[in-house]
Amino acid sequence: MSFRPDDFDAPLERAITHARSWLAAEPDRPVRPTDDIDAVLARMPSHLQQGRMDPGVVVDELADAVVPGLMSMGSGRFFGWVIGGTMPSALAADWLVSAWDQNSALRFATPGVVAVEEVAATWILDLLGLPAGAEVGFVTGAQMANFTGLAAARQQVLTRVGWDLDLLGLSGAPRVTVLASEDRHATVDLALRYLGLGAPTLVAVDDQGRIRPDALAAALASNDGPTIVCLAAGNLHSGAFDPFTECIALAHAAGAWVHVDGAFGLWAAASPTLRHLMAGCADADSWATDAHKTLNTPYDCGIAIVRHPAALRSALGTSTSYLIADETHSDPFETVPEFSRRARGVPVWAALRALGRSGVAELVDNLALRARQIADGVATIPGARVVNDVDYTQVCVVFENDDRTRAVTARLLADGVAWMSGSRWRGVEVLRVSVSNWSTDDLDVEMSLDALRRAAA
Ligand SMILES: *Cc1c(COP(=O)(O)O)cnc(C)c1O
Numbered sequence: 001m002s003f004r005p006d007d008f009d010a011p012l013e014r015a016i017t018h019a020r021s022w023l024a025a026e027p028d029r030p031v032r033p034t035d036d037i038d039a040v041l042a043r044m045p046s047h048l049q050q051g052r053m054d055p056g057v058v059v060d061e062l063a064d065a066v067v068p069g070l071m072s073m074g075s076g077r078f079f080g081w082v083i084g085g086t087m088p089s090a091l092a093a094d095w096l097v098s099a100w101d102q103n104s105a106l107r108f109a110t111p112g113v114v115a116v117e118e119v120a121a122t123w124i125l126d127l128l129g130l131p132a133g134a135e136v137g138f139v140t141g142a143q144m145a146n147f148t149g150l151a152a153a154r155q156q157v158l159t160r161v162g163w164d165l166d167l168l169g170l171s172g173a174p175r176v177t178v179l180a181s182e183d184r185h186a187t188v189d190l191a192l193r194y195l196g197l198g199a200p201t202l203v204a205v206d207d208q209g210r211i212r213p214d215a216l217a218a219a220l221a222s223n224d225g226p227t228i229v230c231l232a233a234g235n236l237h238s239g240a241f242d243p244f245t246e247c248i249a250l251a252h253a254a255g256a257w258v259h260v261d262g263a264f265g266l267w268a269a270a271s272p273t274l275r276h277l278m279a280g281c282a283d284a285d286s287w288a289t290d291a292h293k294t295l296n297t298p299y300d301c302g303i304a305i306v307r308h309p310a311a312l313r314s315a316l317g318t319s320t321s322y323l324i325a326d327e328t329h330s331d332p333f334e335t336v337p338e339f340s341r342r343a344r345g346v347p348v349w350a351a352l353r354a355l356g357r358s359g360v361a362e363l364v365d366n367l368a369l370r371a372r373q374i375a376d377g378v379a380t381i382p383g384a385r386v387v388n389d390v391d392y393t394q395v396c397v398v399f400e401n402d403d404r405t406r407a408v409t410a411r412l413l414a415d416g417v418a419w420m421s422g423s424r425w426r427g428v429e430v431l432r433v434s435v436s437n438w439s440t441d442d443l444d445v446e447m448s449l450d451a452l453r454r455a456a457a
Pocket of ligand 1: 082140141142143144185187234235236261262263264290302
């Protein structure tokens with residue numbers, strides 16, 4: 001087999017045809033998948049055949065088999081988990097990332113895409129109001145962004161007490177205390193487990209899931225070893241933001257590192273009307289966010305931001321004889337857990353370039369506006385009640401009792417016009433609406449409220 005450029009034509013043509021038909025049908029197809037996984041599997045060959053197959057035919061077979069099993073996560077009526085769709089600029093740039101196929105580990109080796117990522121990083125720090133000198137790493141999602149920030153945190157708090165983590169590992173190390181809210185995201189716990197730090201010590205929250213400064217102060221006072229404090233920008237259920245100014249001052253006075261999980265909330269800082277929610281957050285030491293949620297780039301892209309470059313490089317960097325590293329700048333591989341990776345910051349650049357500063361602000365404002373409209377509409381549905389303060393993108397709805405909430409959720413999902421997640425918050429079943437898609441408009445809101453009204457009737 002030798003390389004012939006023409007060989008790419010047919011499969012790429014087929015891919016663009018299938019992509020276009022998928023995207024064109026998005027407004028009209030049910031949001032939920034029409035087939036379950038058994039139906040999809042039944043359409044696929046179970047054994048790998050002996051010989052080669054034409055790549056264009058492979059692409060056709062793939063699309064034909066899977067499309068009925070796809071969830072319309074890019075729909076303006078998809079409000080499940082916290083997901084986000086894909087903007088045209090970001091999707092097209094993502095295709096180029098695959099075609100260019102750069103291993104984006106080193107400035108010297110792949111200067112084209114690393115330059116784009118460095119520009120995107122600068123823009124992100126500026127838009128999110130974070131310190132210009134912070135390191136930015138493009139990871140798979142907020143899970144790994146949380147891991148990255150907490151890895152730098154662990155390194156720094158142990159170094160401060162004279163423990164050589166790289167040489168000695170954690171065995172016999174002073175105990176690192178991690179304080180996190182009762183309402184933290186599960187990925188914080190998972191990141192702490194990856195890091196060998198065990199379960200966090202939980203700190204009480206208020207009725208919106210915000211960490212309580214008095215409880216944090218008490219927790220900080222009751223230990224004097226190396227400490228990390230995890231705060232949240234954007235509670236999964238309420239969308240609430242922790243009181244950063246007070247909490248970060250308390251944590252820093254106690255010598256703790258502050259990490260902020262802002263998977264979707266950090267973007268509030270890009271909006272002049274929502275920025276107040278982020279007040280004080282820029283004083284933290286590390287931040288985790290996603291591009292594949294609020295910024296609406298394709299999966300997958302998370303962003304890890306660390307104020308202290310030396311701590312991050314020391315936690316995740318490495319040196320070998322065959323890497324020609326840059327002496328003056330961090331290379332991409334030193335700021336993320338991965339060694340080799342795709343240039344996932346390129347779609348971020350494209351999305352930001354297409355939107356501009358005002359476009360990013362409008363994107364975030366629109367999500368919050370739609371959440372407000374949905375909350376207002378829910379209030380007119382008999383038996384339905386919004387249980388959170390809708391200040392950002394999340395709306396939690398309850399019906400008369402848990403059974404009713406579960407039943408309405410099941411009927412809504414079966415109906416297919418919209419998708420919202422069932423969840424449990426503060427001890428009760430809730431129907432959670434997360435507005436994360438750039439394209440959600442008046443009609444989507446209206447159709448989704450009608451679907452909810454039908455499900456509740
Ligand atoms: C989605 C989310 C995460 C995890 O992000 P992934 O992109 O799924 O890795 C962490 N924290 C919060 C608050 C989230 O909403």
